[in-house]
Amino acid sequence: MDNDYIVDAVDVHKRFGKVEVLKGVTLQVSLREVVCIIGASGSGKTTFLRTLNALESIDSGSITVHGHRVGFQDGKNGTLVKASEKHLAAVRSEIGFVFQRFNLWPHMTALENIIEAPMRVRGVSRDEAVATAEDLLARVQLSDKRDVYPGRLSGGQQQRVAIARSLAMKPALMLFDEPTSALDPETIGEVLDVMKELALGGMTMVCVTHEMGFAREVSDRVVMMDGGVIIEEGTPEHFFTNPTHERTRQFLSKIL
Amino acid sequence: MIAIAFDWSTFWGYLLPPDELTRNALYLTLGISVVAQCFGVLFGLISALMQRSKFRVLRLISGTYVWFFRGTPVIVQIFFIYFGANLFLGFDLFPRDANILWFSINGAVLAGTVALSINEGAYMSEIVRAGIAAVDRGQMEAAKTVGMRQTLAMRRIVLPQAARVILPPLGNEFNNMLKTTSLLAFISVRELFQDAEIRYSSSFKPAEYFAGVAVLYLFLTTLWGFVQKAIEHKFSESDRDATMESGNWARRNLGRLIGGH
Numbered sequence: 308m309d310n311d312y313i314v315d316a317v318d319v320h321k322r323f324g325k326v327e328v329l330k331g332v333t334l335q336v337s338l339r340e341v342v343c344i345i346g347a348s349g350s351g352k353t354t355f356l357r358t359l360n361a362l363e364s365i366d367s368g369s370i371t372v373h374g375h376r377v378g379f380q381d382g383k384n385g386t387l388v389k390a391s392e393k394h395l396a397a398v399r400s401e402i403g404f405v406f407q408r409f410n411l412w413p414h415m416t417a418l419e420n421i422i423e424a425p426m427r428v429r430g431v432s433r434d435e436a437v438a439t440a441e442d443l444l445a446r447v448q449l450s451d452k453r454d455v456y457p458g459r460l461s462g463g464q465q466q467r468v469a470i471a472r473s474l475a476m477k478p479a480l481m482l483f484d485e486p487t488s489a490l491d492p493e494t495i496g497e498v499l500d501v502m503k504e505l506a507l508g509g510m511t512m513v514c515v516t517h518e519m520g521f522a523r524e525v526s527d528r529v530v531m532m533d534g535g536v537i538i539e540e541g542t543p544e545h546f547f548t549n550p551t552h553e554r555t556r557q558f559l560s561k562i563l
Numbered sequence: 564m565i566a567i568a569f570d571w572s573t574f575w576g577y578l579l580p581p582d583e584l585t586r587n588a589l590y591l592t593l594g595i596s597v598v599a600q601c602f603g604v605l606f607g608l609i610s611a612l613m614q615r616s617k618f619r620v621l622r623l624i625s626g627t628y629v630w631f632f633r634g635t636p637v638i639v640q641i642f643f644i645y646f647g648a649n650l651f652l653g654f655d656l657f658p659r660d661a662n663i664l665w666f667s668i669n670g671a672v673l674a675g676t677v678a679l680s681i682n683e684g685a686y687m688s689e690i691v692r693a694g695i696a697a698v699d700r701g702q703m704e705a706a707k708t709v710g711m712r713q714t715l716a717m718r719r720i721v722l723p724q725a726a727r728v729i730l731p732p733l734g735n736e737f738n739n740m741l742k743t744t745s746l747l748a749f750i751s752v753r754e755l756f757q758d759a760e761i762r763y764s765s766s767f768k769p770a771e772y773f774a775g776v777a778v779l780y781l782f783l784t785t786l787w788g789f790v791q792k793a794i795e796h797k798f799s800e801s802d803r804d805a806t807m808e809s810g811n812w813a814r815r816n817l818g819r820l821i822g823g824h
Contacts, residue, residue, distance in 0.1 A: 360708060393712060395707075399708055406704070411705070414727075429710075472709065476709050
């Protein structure tokens with residue numbers, strides 16, 4: 308690693324068939340930085356986020372996360388070769404990902420969702436995994452839902468369990484893909500509170516979000532995407548008081 | 564008009580109680596069904612996973628298997644599996660008595676079970692494939708994001724959820740299997756139907772024995788119906804609140820079935 312960036316994405320291109328959804332995205336994220344990516348739907352922001360842990364492959368450019376070249380691994384005599392499934396899994400285990408639709412495993416209780424990966428991927432003992440999970444459940448204020456199946460939880464509660472599930476792997480970085488977009492308005496706040504606390508605790512975070520209040524209050528940097536490229540980025544103050552790009556102004560006037 | 568003379572005493576004599584030969588035939592029917600269904604599920608699972616493979620050859624093998632065994636009559640499959648090796652290659656694949664581990668097993672029974680297993684696997688393959696497809700893509704993605712590898716995620720996350728989708732059609736398949744074993748009469752396996760046929764041919768009372776054997780099949784399928792309900796109930800556990808769980812699920816469920824809720 309020749310810099311301090313946790314995320315170093317350079318000129319990332321991605322196409323789905325004939326449509327080029329990412330047309331050269333470059334973004335660096337430093338340790339403990341909180342970056343919010345905003346933009347209209349179809350701007351490529353979710354696709355970009357998903358490329359960061361190889362949920363989507365990329366066509367050209369390079370992505371380095373936490374010192375790993377995403378999608379590649381070291382081959383013989385210093386060359387890079389396409390990453391094996393095992394290597395991909397190992398890299399992903401260091402990156403937390405929170406989905407818009409939670410994707411909790413419905414056949415497991417809240418606790419089981421959280422201890423599954425530490426036990427099966429990391430080989431942590433059950434006692435240790437449970438202890439960590441109980442701490443995390445307390446942190447997201449769901450200790451009383453320990454043995455409840457996801458089907459019995461509200462959207463906000465499910466999302467908090469999903470965040471706890473990611474955190475259980477002690478990730479170096481957390482990626483959030485519109486974590487509150489599928490929630491009832493009254494449960495959005497509880498999820499944002501958890502994210503806010505996480506940010507204050509020094510977690511490096513990249514959030515695709517429509518929550519401008521959160522972006523303004525919590526993020527260090529706001530990035531605006533449009534048409535598969537980043538068209539503007541800056542501090543929240545700059546962004547919300549004096550955006551330079553016309554497209555950003557339009558977008559903000561519609562959403563605020 | 565001639566009234567059909569139905570000999571009730573033959574009918575009841577056959578059923579109440581069934582003699583040892585009929586009881587053995589019933590056990591054989593049940594045994595073959597259970598074994599063939601288990602292997603059918605196993606073959607179906609393997610075939611469905613092969614169909615998802617990135618290797619074309621595996622997909623092709625699985626596709627051909629399903630196409631062929633769903634597309635030809637079971638009775639023909641039974642015939643060729645039992646006699647095929649002898650007809651074409653000049654040796655018996657299933658000798659009169661085959662020894663498997665410490666069992667000595669009748670060759671026809673073994674061939675019949677193999678045939679039914681392979682045939683069932685083709686149907687189960689489609690059922691398992693549909694079950695896996697029914698699990699939301701986000702489930703596998705979530706597993707990947709926490710560092711789980713494909714096989715682990717399949718085993719721990721996707722298949723348990725697919726199982727719930729697979730279970731009702733699987734129950735149907737086993738119900739079918741209990742009755743399809745009657746085709747083994749064709750290669751002289753003394754299962755329920757063959758047993759009834761032997762009795763009828765020596766007494767010339769087809770109506771009595773065939774009505775009787777229908778009752779015996781109905782007995783087996785009804786019993787299975789209860790078992791299936793209990794299993795499905797068990798698998799739907801995560802739909803209910805874990806904190807409400809108490810006691811023995813089978814007892815509670817059987818109580819509900821018998822007591823009408």
